[in-house]
Amino acid sequence: MSGSVPPSPQHVLVLDDNRDLAENVAELFSAAGYSTEAVADGSGALDAAARRAFDLAVVDVRLPGDSGIRVAGELKAQCPEAEVILMTANATLDSAIAAIREDAYAYVQKPFDPAELLAIGERALGQVRLGRERMRLERELARSEALYRGVVDTVDRYIVALGRAGEVRMWNRSAAASSGWNAAEVLGRRLTEFLPSEHGRASFAEALAQAAGGSEVSDLELSVRTPDGSQRIVRWQLSQLPQDEPSAPSVLAVGADVTDRLDLERRAAEAEAMASIATLTAGLAHEIRNPLNAASLQLELLERASKRLEDGGTRGRIENRTRIVREELARLTNLLDDFLNLARPRAIALEEVPLGALIEEVVTLQEPAARKAGIELHARVPPDAPAVRGDSAMLKQVLVNLIVNAIDALRGREPRRDGGSIEVSCAPIGDARVELRVDDDGPGIPSEVADRLFVPFVTSKEAGSGLGLTIVKRIIDRHGGTIRVASKPTGGTRVRLYLERAS
Ligand SMILES: Nc1ncnc2c1ncn2[C@@H]1O[C@H](COP(=O)(O)OP(=O)(O)OP(=O)(O)O)[C@@H](O)[C@H]1O
Ligand SMILES: [Mg+2]
Numbered sequence: 001m002s003g004s005v006p007p008s009p010q011h012v013l014v015l016d017d018n019r020d021l022a023e024n025v026a027e028l029f030s031a032a033g034y035s036t037e038a039v040a041d042g043s044g045a046l047d048a049a050a051r052r053a054f055d056l057a058v059v060d061v062r063l064p065g066d067s068g069i070r071v072a073g074e075l076k077a078q079c080p081e082a083e084v085i086l087m088t089a090n091a092t093l094d095s096a097i098a099a100i101r102e103d104a105y106a107y108v109q110k111p112f113d114p115a116e117l118l119a120i121g122e123r124a125l126g127q128v129r130l131g132r133e134r135m136r137l138e139r140e141l142a143r144s145e146a147l148y149r150g151v152v153d154t155v156d157r158y159i160v161a162l163g164r165a166g167e168v169r170m171w172n173r174s175a176a177a178s179s180g181w182n183a184a185e186v187l188g189r190r191l192t193e194f195l196p197s198e199h200g201r202a203s204f205a206e207a208l209a210q211a212a213g214g215s216e217v218s219d220l221e222l223s224v225r226t227p228d229g230s231q232r233i234v235r236w237q238l239s240q241l242p243q244d245e246p247s248a249p250s251v252l253a254v255g256a257d258v259t260d261r262l263d264l265e266r267r268a269a270e271a272e273a274m275a276s277i278a279t280l281t282a283g284l285a286h287e288i289r290n291p292l293n294a295a296s297l298q299l300e301l302l303e304r305a306s307k308r309l310e311d312g313g314t315r316g317r318i319e320n321r322t323r324i325v326r327e328e329l330a331r332l333t334n335l336l337d338d339f340l341n342l343a344r345p346r347a348i349a350l351e352e353v354p355l356g357a358l359i360e361e362v363v364t365l366q367e368p369a370a371r372k373a374g375i376e377l378h379a380r381v382p383p384d385a386p387a388v389r390g391d392s393a394m395l396k397q398v399l400v401n402l403i404v405n406a407i408d409a410l411r412g413r414e415p416r417r418d419g420g421s422i423e424v425s426c427a428p429i430g431d432a433r434v435e436l437r438v439d440d441d442g443p444g445i446p447s448e449v450a451d452r453l454f455v456p457f458v459t460s461k462e463a464g465s466g467l468g469l470t471i472v473k474r475i476i477d478r479h480g481g482t483i484r485v486a487s488k489p490t491g492g493t494r495v496r497l498y499l500e501r502a503s
Pocket of ligand 1: 459
């Protein structure tokens with residue numbers, strides 16, 4: 001309350017059909033510093049209460065042709081925070097009970113001692129003042145809580161309160177928006193349940209203990225898993241919360257979602273790498289192609305010469321070796337083609353590509369290779385599969401690269417076992433986009449390459465060049481599409497491509 005404006009006095013309303021008595025009682029309260037009004041009948045009292053809210057009403061029970069108890073009830077309905085004192089000359093048990101039922105503060109019997117009435121009245125007024133003050137504070141608290149809630153919810157940061165065991169006690173709207181988990185799904189669970197990597201969980205637990213012990217932790221970068229299996233990278237700052245009661249949350253974690261920024265940095269780095277490949281390739285391709293052609297030619301001559309050898313044993317051994325060399329030369333040529341493609345890609349030719357037919361074609365082509373490795377490769381294409389706007393040859397290359405990756409993953413998994421399956425499917429998303437899916441039940445993306453899949457030369461394979469997904473990403477980018485690669489929580493890898501639907 002501001003100190004400069006004196007608080008207005010509390011207001012007392014007195015109702016008695018004996019006007020002199022009403023005025024005497026009013027006088028009693030005026031002398032004690034209250035503002036007062038004396039009225040002689042029920043309707044006058046209700047009018048007065050409508051004009052000015054009262055804090056205390058002193059009401060005579062016996063009114064000619066009316067009931068003071070009824071009037072008291074209506075007055076109370078009009079000013080619920082106010083109190084009522086009833087007066088009567090002939091107290092009966094009935095009216096006492098009715099008075100209590102009407103929630104009167106007190107019941108005074110005439111004739112009364114004025115000092116006593118004033119004392120009771122002042123107690124009632126004190127209670128009213130406290131009640132009003134409590135309501136004011138509650139309103140103020142609600143307002144300030146709403147303000148803080150608003151700030152916490154609008155600020156573009158994770159604001160998370162954590163209990164001793166790392167369980168989430170507060171989860172603001174930005175946290176929900178960034179992670180995809182709403183408060184109801186997270187509250188009460190440990191934050192570590194939402195951290196996908198073992199290492200991340202360990203560093204978070206350590207940081208939590210440190211913050212709870214009073215030393216702040218900053219710049220802790222951790223991935224948070226989202227409901228759809230992808231991840232957001234969040235930079236956290238953890239600090240201790242004042243512990244005013246044992247059950248209060250002990251640590252405040254404030255996090256900034258830096259995924260997009262890192263993504264941008266990564267893309268810039270990728271673009272830089274691509275540019276240097278282009279220069280390198282332009283210079284080297286020609287130089288490599290010539291000796292490659294020469295070697296191939298020499299090999300051809302060698303093969304012909306070996307066919308004329310008499311000694312079958314020697315001929316067989318030589319043929320075996322030349323076959324290996326030919327295969328290696330073919331690999332080199334392929335690699336060179338990949339390089340050239342990346343460095344100087346041909347113009348994209350957009351047309352309407354029926355996705356169903358394209359999937360069937362590539363799957364049929366790759367099926368023998370999969371079968372040889374004991375892997376089940378199948379297409380699941382609805383009869384009304386959508387068409388996309390794309391470059392058919394490029395999209396085939398995309399699908400081949402993804403399927404070959406899946407076959408490699410299933411073949412290379414440890415411990416080695418037979419089987420495994422790959423499914424290629426597609427579905428429309430709304431009327432503008434189409435989703436193309438490649439799912440395998442292999443070991444999932446190895447963590448050491450997971451965040452650099454589209455960077456050239458990043459590979460976990462002994463004989464891999466690490467260009468497959470770089471090319472895929474390039475092609476999808478040129479189609480204005482998007483690609484998402486994620487390890488599934490149930491194991492295996494899920495690749496999702498989003499392309500523009502042909503109208
Ligand atoms: N389906 C998958 N399952 C598990 N890991 C995968 C899968 N697809 C890709 N990867 C991982 O991503 C890495 C990069 O793949 P990418 O296709 O770019 O290169 P590569 O397959 O290693 O070599 P290249 O395709 O040039 O022969 C792979 O080495 C592998 O670790
Ligand atoms: Mg590959």
